[in-house]
Amino acid sequence: MSQHLTDAPSTAAATDAAAGRRDWWREAVIYQVYPRSFADGNGDGMGDLPGITSRLPYLRDLGVDAVWLSPFYASPQADAGYDVADYRAVDPMFGTLTDADDLVRAAHALGLRVIVDIVPNHCSDQHEWFKQALREGAGSPARARFHFRPGKGAHGELPPNDWESIFGGPAWTRTTEPDGTPGEWYLHLFAPEQPDFDWDHPDVHEEFRSVLRFWLDLGIDGFRIDVAHGLVKAEGLPDIGHSEQLALLGTSPMPYFDQDGVHEIYRGWRRILDEYDGERIAVAEAWTPTIERAALYLRPDELHQAFNFAYLTTWWDAVELRTVIDRSLHAMGAVGAPATWVLSNHDVTRHATRFGNPRGAGTQVREAGDRALGLRRARAATLLMLALPGSAYLYQGEELGLPDVTDLPDEVRQDPSFFRAAGQDGFRDGCRVPIPWSGSTAPYGFGPVPGGPSWLPQPDSWAGLSVAAQTGDPDSTLEMYRSALRLRREHPALGAGTEVEWLGAPEGVLAFRRRGEGGRDFACTVNLTGDPVVVAAPGRPLLSSGAAPVPVDPAAEPGAERTPRAAIAADTAIWWAI
Missing domain, CATH: 3.20.20.80 (Glycosidases)
Incomplete structure (x- = not known):
C-alpha cells in the first residue's frame, strides 16, 4: 500500500x-x-x-x-x-x-x-431521586419526576402501555411498595435500572x-x-399499536x-x-x-x-x-x-x-x-x-x-x-x-x-x-x-464548508472537487467497485488509502480524451491537489 x-x-x-x-x-x-x-x-x-x-x-x-x-x-x-x-x-x-x-x-x-x-x-435506579420515589410511594411528589403509572388489568398486573425496551422486553417494571404489596409501574426505555425522567416536571x-x-x-x-x-x-403515553421491537438505531x-x-x-x-x-x-x-x-x-x-x-x-x-x-x-x-x-x-x-x-x-x-x-x-x-x-x-x-x-x-x-x-x-x-x-x-x-x-x-x-x-x-x-x-488541517479546501462539486466518474466511482482560497483546490476520487477503474486524474495525488494511482497513457485507450487519466485499485480512495 x-x-x-x-x-x-x-x-x-x-x-x-x-x-x-x-x-x-x-x-x-x-x-x-x-x-x-x-x-x-x-x-x-x-x-x-x-x-x-x-x-x-x-x-x-x-x-x-x-x-x-x-x-x-x-x-x-x-x-x-x-x-x-x-x-x-x-x-x-x-x-x-x-x-x-x-x-x-x-x-x-x-x-x-x-x-x-x-x-x-434517564438515570440509575440508584439515583437519590429514584430511591426517594420508591420510598415515598404512589402519589408522592418524588414520583412525579419519573413516569410512574398504575398497571392495567383487574389488579394492575399488566404494563400501562405496549411500549418495549430497547434492550428487550416491556419498557415498564412494576414496583414493590413500602408495605411489600405490588405497586405502580415505572417507564424505562432502556434497562430496568435506567428509569426515564419525566421532562414535564420543572425539577x-x-x-x-x-x-x-x-x-x-x-x-x-x-x-x-x-x-x-x-x-x-x-x-x-399512547400505545404503539403493534409489536414491532423498538430499535436503538431505528428511524420509525x-x-x-x-x-x-x-x-x-x-x-x-x-x-x-x-x-x-x-x-x-x-x-x-x-x-x-x-x-x-x-x-x-x-x-x-x-x-x-x-x-x-x-x-x-x-x-x-x-x-x-x-x-x-x-x-x-x-x-x-x-x-x-x-x-x-x-x-x-x-x-x-x-x-x-x-x-x-x-x-x-x-x-x-x-x-x-x-x-x-x-x-x-x-x-x-x-x-x-x-x-x-x-x-x-x-x-x-x-x-x-x-x-x-x-x-x-x-x-x-x-x-x-x-x-x-x-x-x-x-x-x-x-x-x-x-x-x-x-x-x-x-x-x-x-x-x-x-x-x-x-x-x-x-x-x-x-x-x-x-x-x-x-x-x-x-x-x-x-x-x-x-x-x-x-493534510485536512493544512489544505485550504478541506474542513468547514457546505458544498461539494461532483465530477463525472464511471459507474461505482465517486469523484468531487472542493474549492480553496488562492486557487488551491482539492479533489477526492473513490472507487467503490471490486475492480480497478480508469478515471480522470484531476491533479497531483496527495494521499491514497491503498495502492497509488497508476497513470494511463490516453493514447492506449481508443477514443479516450487526451487528458490525464489514472487507474485506481478496487475499494480505494485518492486525494488530489489541483
Whole structure:
C-alpha cells in the first residue's frame, strides 16, 4: 500500500493554534474515548481518567481537535455508565473529580478540547431521586419526576402501555411498595435500572441546567447529549399499536422519540452554553426518521451538531453514499449547521468489520467477515469521510484498523441487551475491547503491568495492530490517519464548508472537487467497485488509502480524451491537489 504520496509541510503548532479557532466545531475532528477501554492507569484492568490523561499527547499528535469522553460518572454500571447515579461525581473505577479536572487542564495545554457525555433521558435506579420515589410511594411528589403509572388489568398486573425496551422486553417494571404489596409501574426505555425522567416536571429542567453549569465551570468545552431525541414523550403515553421491537438505531416515528417538545429544552440549554466563553457546544445523539428532522435540532438557537446516523448506516455503494451526502449537506445548510460524518462508535460494529460482511448484515454484526476486504473499504471510507465538508467523528481504535471482536465468549459479555430476550442484538462488547498500545502479548500496553488484566479479553492477533507496531510504517492504517488529518488541517479546501462539486466518474466511482482560497483546490476520487477503474486524474495525488494511482497513457485507450487519466485499485480512495 502507499498512502502519503507527496510531502507536506509540518505544522507542529497547528493543534495548539486550534484552541483559538473561531467556529472550531464547524470543521473539528472529534475523537471518541470510551474510558473503560482506552488506557488503564492503575493496572486494575479498567481504563480510567489518569490513563486517558497520560495518552493525550498521542491524540494531539494524531491530529484531532477534541476528545469526547463517554460517561465516567458515579454509576452502578448496569449499562456501562449510561445509568448515572450522581451527575456531579466521578465513579471511583475511573478516578476522582480531581482527575477529571487534571484531564481537562492537560488537554487544554495540548490544544485539545474536551466534550463529555450527558445522559438526560434517564438515570440509575440508584439515583437519590429514584430511591426517594420508591420510598415515598404512589402519589408522592418524588414520583412525579419519573413516569410512574398504575398497571392495567383487574389488579394492575399488566404494563400501562405496549411500549418495549430497547434492550428487550416491556419498557415498564412494576414496583414493590413500602408495605411489600405490588405497586405502580415505572417507564424505562432502556434497562430496568435506567428509569426515564419525566421532562414535564420543572425539577428535572432545573437539575440539568445545574449539571450543565457544574461541568462548564470545570472547563469542559461541550456535551454529547445521549438519547437527545427521547426526553419528551407523547401526551398520554399512547400505545404503539403493534409489536414491532423498538430499535436503538431505528428511524420509525415513535411516541417516545423525536417529539417536538425537545426543542424548547435545547433552546434553554443553548442559552446557558452561550453564557460561557470559548464557544462551548452541544452535540445531539438523535435518531430521527429523516435527516431533515435531525436538522431541526440544529437551528441557530438550539444545538451545534447532530450525529449523522444516516451516513453511518449507508452501505458501501456509490449511489447511496452520494444521495446521503447531498441530503446531509442540503439539510444542514438550510439551518446554518455543519454536516457531521461518522463511521463507528461504541454502539455499532466497527466499520472495518461491517464492510467485510455481506450487505444487509446490519450495524451489529456477528461474523468476522472478510478481514482484508473490510479493512480496504474502511480505509477508503475514512478518506472519503475526512474529505467531506463539516466535522468528523473518530472512534478510538479505528485509526489502528481494529476489527470488531466477534468471538467473545458469552461469559465475558457485559452488554445488558445480550441478556434480555428479543432486544437489540447485544453484541456491542465487540467494539469495546481495550485498544492495543504496544508489546507482543495482552494487554498490549493498555495497563502498566505486562500480562496484567483487561476487562474484556484482547485477541492474540492484535500485537501487529498496536500503536507502537504501526508507528513509522508508511503502509499502516495509523500513519494513513496521521497523514490525512495533517493534510485536512493544512489544505485550504478541506474542513468547514457546505458544498461539494461532483465530477463525472464511471459507474461505482465517486469523484468531487472542493474549492480553496488562492486557487488551491482539492479533489477526492473513490472507487467503490471490486475492480480497478480508469478515471480522470484531476491533479497531483496527495494521499491514497491503498495502492497509488497508476497513470494511463490516453493514447492506449481508443477514443479516450487526451487528458490525464489514472487507474485506481478496487475499494480505494485518492486525494488530489489541483
